[in-house]
């Protein structure tokens with residue numbers, strides 16, 4: 645089998661995505677993210693052997709936002725096991741990522757770990773298990789990426805906290821059903837801080853490799869069992885891009901997790917991990933060029949899971 649020329653592949657994919665025209669809009673409900681250029685673009689592929697290739701602004705740090713929810717989930721499962729699923733479901737919500745509507749009829753148990761409500765519960769459990777949820781995510785990202793610079797952008801976290809009425813409402817509502825174990829303010833502070841971590845496409849592609857390696861970390865130790873890694877990939881596929889998860893599966897066909905900073909991390913099980921960043925978002929809060937690039941990648945290579 646011919647070796648893959650990842651550099652050429654990434655260049656072709658970037659050209660195709662940028663040629664498409666549409667750019668979307670940067671997230672403006674978090675003021676610190678509003679100034680990002682919707683057309684900025686970077687993309688990196690890390691392969692299971694640890695090599696990493698990139699194009700565009702692949703080494704520029706951006707706000708990872710909800711991509712962090714993948715790491716909080718993995719770490720909470722690794723630390724605490726299956727009990728997590730008593731407090732959060734694993735079905736697609738069919739609603740926007742910050743929606744409140746299902747929580748009341750479903751008695752404070754969020755639909756899945758990747759909508760804000762579910763991520764608040766996961767952050768709460770990780771805080772209970774480790775004493776420092778944001779610290780756990782930060783250390784994991786630093787170790788897997790080999791980049792000690794990965795850390796929270798305090799201005800972004802503070803900006804989100806100042807405008808965080810909806811997340812605060814979600815957290816209080818969940819707490820009213822007894823589904824948070826820490827004070828609401830601590831859970832929110834850790835949630836905003838892990839969403840506001842800055843990392844690049846390079847860093848995140850490397851940090852996602854444990855899922856491509858079926859649960860094994862960069863140092864060869866096991867974070868998750870093969871079955872748990874499979875299950876996280878499955879929840880990413882069905883819920884990782886919110887109420888556009890069907891469209892993402894249709895176009896890209898990979899487990900993927902997006903964030904309103906414009907990042908999308910997708911897993912090529914057994915092969916590698918891809919991160920793309922472009923801040924222009926569609927109506928569901930997913931990066932327009934990011935999804936276009938992943939669509940171009942799997943269309944060109946056939947590397948979808950289907």
Ligand SMILES: NC(=O)CC[C@H](N)C(=O)O
Nearest residue numbers: 709710741760839903904
């Ligand atoms: N989809 C996202 O990236 C949302 C994350 C953001 N921190 C929020 O809570 O709204």
